[in-house]
Amino acid sequence: MSEPLLTCDAALRKAAADIDSDSPRLDAELLLARVTGWSRTAFRAWPERALSPVQRTEFEALVAQRAAGQPIAHILGEQGFWSLSLQVNEATLIPRPDTECLVEAALALPLTAQARVMDLGTGTGAIALALASERRHWRVQATDAIPEAVAVARANNQRLGLSVSVSQSHWFENLPPQRFDLIISNPPYIATEDHHLGCGDVRFEPATALVSGRDGLDDLRIIVNSAPEWLVRGGWLVVEHGFDQAERVRALFVTAGFDAIESRQDYGQQDRLTLGRNPGHHSTIPGNEGVNDDAQR
Ligand code: GLN
Numbered sequence: 495m496s497e498p499l500l501t502c503d504a505a506l507r508k509a510a511a512d513i514d515s516d517s518p519r520l521d522a523e524l525l526l527a528r529v530t531g532w533s534r535t536a537f538r539a540w541p542e543r544a545l546s547p548v549q550r551t552e553f554e555a556l557v558a559q560r561a562a563g564q565p566i567a568h569i570l571g572e573q574g575f576w577s578l579s580l581q582v583n584e585a586t587l588i589p590r591p592d593t594e595c596l597v598e599a600a601l602a603l604p605l606t607a608q609a610r611v612m613d614l615g616t617g618t619g620a621i622a623l624a625l626a627s628e629r630r631h632w633r634v635q636a637t638d639a640i641p642e643a644v645a646v647a648r649a650n651n652q653r654l655g656l657s658v659s660v661s662q663s664h665w666f667e668n669l670p671p672q673r674f675d676l677i678i679s680n681p682p683y684i685a686t687e688d689h690h691l692g693c694g695d696v697r698f699e700p701a702t703a704l705v706s707g708r709d710g711l712d713d714l715r716i717i718v719n720s721a722p723e724w725l726v727r728g729g730w731l732v733v734e735h736g737f738d739q740a741e742r743v744r745a746l747f748v749t750a751g752f753d754a755i756e757s758r759q760d761y762g763q764q765d766r767l768t769l770g771r772n773p774g775h776h777s778t779i780p781g782n783e784g785v786n787d788d789a790q791r
Contacts, residue, residue: 499544499545499546499547500544500545500550501541501542501543501544501545502526502530502532502536502537502540502541502542502543502544502545503537503541503542505522505526505545505550505553506519506522506523506526506537509521509522509525509526509553509557510522512557512558512561513557513560513561514561515560515694521560521566522557522560523537524566524570525553525556525557525560525566525569525570526553528556528570529549529552529553529556530545530549530553556569563694563697563698564698565588565695565698565699567582567588567695568582568583568584568588568698571583573588573589573618575589575591575593575594575618575620575623575624576594576597576620576623576624576627576628577624577627578620578623578624578627578650578654580618580619580620580623580650581618581646581649581650581653582618582646583642583646584698584699584700585640585642585643585646585700586617586618586640586642586643586646586647586699586700586703587617587618587680587699587700587703587704588618588695588699589617589618589620591761592734592760592761592762592764592766593620593621593680593734594624595758595759595760595761595766595767596621596678596680596732596733596734596767597621597624597625597628599732599758599767599769600621600625600676600678600730600732601625601628601629603676603730603732603769605632605675605676605730606675607629607631607632608631608632608633609629609632609633609675609676610632610633610635610672610673610674610675610676611625611632611633611634611635611674611675611676611677611678612634612635612636612637612669612674612676612677612678612724613625613634613635613636613637613658613678613679614636614637614665614666614677614678614679614681614717615637615638615639615665615679615680615681615682615703615713616636616637616638616643616647616660617638617643617646617647617680617703618643618646618647618650619636619646619647619648619650619651619658619660620680621636621678621679621680622634622635622636622647622651622658622660623647623650623651623654623656623658625678626651626656626657626658627654627656634656634657634658634659635658635659635660635661636658636659636660636661637660637661637662637663637665637668637669638660638662638663639662639663639664639665639702640662640700640702641662643703644660644661644662647660648660665713665716665717665720666720666723666724669724672724673724673725673726673729674724674725674726674729675725675726675729675730676729676730676731676732677717677721677724677725677729677730677731677732678731678732678733679717679732679733679734680733680734681706681713681714681717681733681734682701682702682703682704682705682706682710682713683706683710683711683713683714683734683735683736683739684696684704684705684706684710684736685705685706685707685708685709685710686705686707686708686710687708688705688710691704691705709742710736710739711735711739711742711743711746714733714735714739714743714746715746717731717733718731718733718743718746718747718750718752719746719749719750721750721772722750722751722752722772725772726772727772727773728771728772728773729771729772730769730770730771730772731747731752731769731770731771731772732767732768732769733767733768733769734766734767735765735766735767735768737760737764737765737766738765739765740757740765740768743757743768744757744768747768747770751772751773752770752771752772752773753770753771753773754769754770754771755768755769755770756768756769756770
């Protein structure tokens, strides 16, 4: 005897009860939408619609993965960020909504139409691709230290038809000398011993994308200290950091000689990003003559 047919509504209720996350019902709907090809609105409009036995088996397998803690983004292989759908895998950080606040901050800066932009530690390419999608004439580059992440960012760039150039580099290490109008980064910033590393999606994300020494600031120190050598006069640095790191990150910006230093909050009203301007001196790098005045505001 085959099992009785299950309606969408019954399937979603059972799945939501099995999933232990911040958003069990949403998670269940996303998984059922993947299996059936139906929209999430359809589940509300036609809750009595029955699942075929194949759909039911597939759905239960995905729910079991989610119930075991697998991030939704890994099960679906994609994550929405800004207006884009990005391919995600185990080699990259799963883009977070709060990182969109960096994109917003960058878009609001006084930059020229052809600004040269560098996204350090791009992962899926999220920040670089969002900026490139909004500013078609910006010359956006991105780096990541992990070859698999470089491949994911390149694939996302291609799929979205954008023109971000992605290279493999640990921060500035492998970059040819050049100067940018904007350097932006969501680096790892969690302290090695942070207990949050034992809960939620971060358990399934690469430590290289999350953890940065005893105080979580090892990578931010490298980025902030090196950035002035890679910025034009008047160029901007924008970085994401932990909710309790703003003061220490602003101090790093001060030590590195930045001005116009400011921290901003994320969607949860937590200090999440800091930005500053490089007062610096005129670049003498060949090929960059004249462009600095352009970016000077
Ligand atoms: N904001 C992420 C988290 O706390 C961490 C991202 C990062 O380290 N860059 O889950």
